[in-house]
Amino acid sequence: EVQLVESGGGLVQPGGSLRLSCAASGFTVSSNYMSWVRQAPGKGLEWVSVIYSGGSTYYADSVKGRFTISRDNSKNTLYLQMNSLRAEDTAVYYCARAVPFSYDAFDIWGQGTMVTVSS
Amino acid sequence: QSALTQPASVSGSPGQSITISCTGTSSDVGGYNYVSWYQQHPGKAPKLMIYDVSNRPSGVSNRFSGSKSGNTASLTISGLQAEDEADYYCSSYTSSSTPYVVFGGGTKLTVL
Numbered sequence: 328e329v330q331l332v333e334s335g336g337g338l339v340q341p342g343g344s345l346r347l348s349c350a351a352s353g354f355t356v357s358s359n360y361m362s363w364v365r366q367a368p369g370k371g372l373e374w375v376s377v378i379y380s381g382g383s384t385y386y387a388d389s390v391k392g393r394f395t396i397s398r399d400n401s402k403n404t405l406y407l408q409m410n411s412l413r414a415e416d417t418a419v420y421y422c423a424r425a426v427p428f429s430y431d432a433f434d435i436w437g438q439g440t441m442v443t444v445s446s
Numbered sequence: 447q448s449a450l451t452q453p454a455s456v457s458g459s460p461g462q463s464i465t466i467s468c469t470g471t472s473s474d475v476g477g478y479n480y481v482s483w484y485q486q487h488p489g490k491a492p493k494l495m496i497y498d499v500s501n502r503p504s505g506v507s508n509r510f511s512g513s514k515s516g517n518t519a520s521l522t523i524s525g526l527q528a529e530d531e532a533d534y535y536c537s538s539y540t541s542s543s544t545p546y547v548v549f550g551g552g553t554k555l556t557v558l
Contacts, residue, residue: 364492371535371551372492372535372552373549374537374546374547374548377546377547385544387544388544421492426503429497429498430480430539430546430547431480431481431482431497431537431538431539432480432482432494432498432537433482433484433492434494434497434503436491436492436493437491438491439491
């Protein structure tokens, strides 16, 4: 079965760090464009970051310099390292696979993991 | 505010058709055929309904269709059913630096 399973969310203080994981099954992470998308409570979707199959990475301005996307090919797992966290980073974080040859079409989504930044 | 503009809410009765609009600019919706639509039920992950403006993924009902004219994309749902009640988001690739993908603010569809 093709699926993504996120983990690593939780409660963290402002300025703290957290690493999210997204384990894939049924397909190869390194062969696909993989993104993180977040959704603040009661709000809409916000694209956060992408890693291309070739390894190039891009970030939304709101997280650039603080978040790092990466993958471990041996574990078929995607990661999001989040540093210098702020209250406005509070959201459900989803990992998602892009449809081949389409930049913004995410056909496989994880169940989401909640990140709460609060003192 | 969101990069793409959607109406906050739309409604329709079972069996009717509704259309949700998504307005952007020439740097996103108008410039590329990379427009997608997602359905999201409360507490669930988004589900891809339309991609590349008008393509339906396998398993998505043909009651859902997409189109684009200039800087505005549209999602049409025909033969409304109770289970269609959900939030709908459009997205587009953007060339105006980052973000690389922009979403609309979402539209709440109510089936009366």
